[in-house]
Amino acid sequence: MDASGKNALNKFVQLAKISVLEMLVRTSWPCLMLTTQHRMASGSFDLAKKVIYKNILDADFSYGPDAQLSKSLPARMIEQWVVKRFKAKESPAGKASQSFFTVREPCTTEPTTKSRYNTDHVAATVKLSNAIFNEFPGLCGSKVVIITPYRMNLQFLEDASKAQDLHPKCQEVEINTPFSFHGCEGVTVDFCMTLNQETGSLFVQDPHRVCIGLTRHECALFMVGDIHTTNTIQSARKRMYGDGNSGEALSMGSGRRPALKEAVEYLWVAQRVVAFSPRGEVISLPNLEVAPALGA
Incomplete structure (x- = not known):
């Protein structure tokens, strides 16, 4: 427990x-x-x-x-598809940019394990994978990856990917947590990400988790969440401790702006x-016209 005796701490968090x-x-x-x-x-x-x-x-x-x-060729084709189908801004010449799919729906905390899930984020993520396979039927199912920080959300993703009305390759998609996919x-x-404006960034703001989420793709990255997640004015405790996968408090440290917030701002400015x-x-x-709290 922390000094207040109210918040569980993960004593192995620094290992x-x-x-x-x-x-x-x-x-x-x-x-x-x-550097290459x-x-x-x-x-x-x-x-x-x-x-x-x-x-x-x-x-x-x-x-x-x-x-x-x-x-x-895959990167070029996916970039063209994102611009045409989802009306994202075209990437600079010779580049394939990342995209953020914002879904403004609430998250749920499982009462026993305290792990979070968001059924609407799950549905949107699976539909996105399904759309990719429908557009690119030659793409190997295992080459499409879903990363989510919460184990409960992972279970919902695995179940949703088995729906009969989806492309068969959706069942081959690799679904994992950040550290398991390292x-x-x-x-x-x-x-x-399983976050929204009400929850704030929580332990997902940890730069190690953000790093895995942003670097495991070869051609295209799609972030699914709430673009206003990082607008949340968090309590002092939540700025110091991000609630973990099982509800425990994980020290986030201090001294720099969260990488997740910077990533959201980057994609907003890039109109992606x-x-x-x-x-x-x-x-x-x-309310999508209201920008995230840039520079805050």
Whole structure:
């Protein structure tokens, strides 16, 4: 428990908090930071570089020859599809940008485990995967990935993906939590965040979880959540502790603006935000004209 005796704390939260490589960097071992992206299609790493890998200077960074958009047919086709079907702003020339699908629906906390889920976010995420397979039937099912931070939401995603009215490949989609998917990758990634304006960012704001959510794709990243999540004015406790997967408090640390907030702002400014319904339809939301609290 914390000092107040009211909030459960995860006493193992600091274990494996950083990777071995990050530990070597922090202890001043000689390290060479690679600055050429070979795995992700051009533009696909821009968001992560902006909010996670800030120490990589623009002047030093480049995409490798095989990562150029001209070499990635899937990235080009998905980018064209997103612009045409969902009316997102076209990416800069030679790049494939990420997109945010905002679904303004409430989250639910499971009373026994305290893990969260959002059935409307689940429905929208599964419909998005289904739309991808309908548009690109040659895409391997296991190359489409869904990442969600809450185990309860993961169970709902697994069940929803088995619906009979979906493309058969939806049952082959890899569904996992951020840390369980660490080091893996997919052609497309749906990052189903299970957050909204009422919940705030909670433990999902942890930069390690955000990093996995933003970097496991090769060609396209779709974030699914509430664009106004980071507008929430959180209590002092929630700024220090993000409620964990089972309701325990996890220390978030301090000293920098949350990466999740910066990611949301980045996509808003880039005009890559799509108002989406749980039925998989692009909709018009009056309050979508209200920007997230930029710079707050």
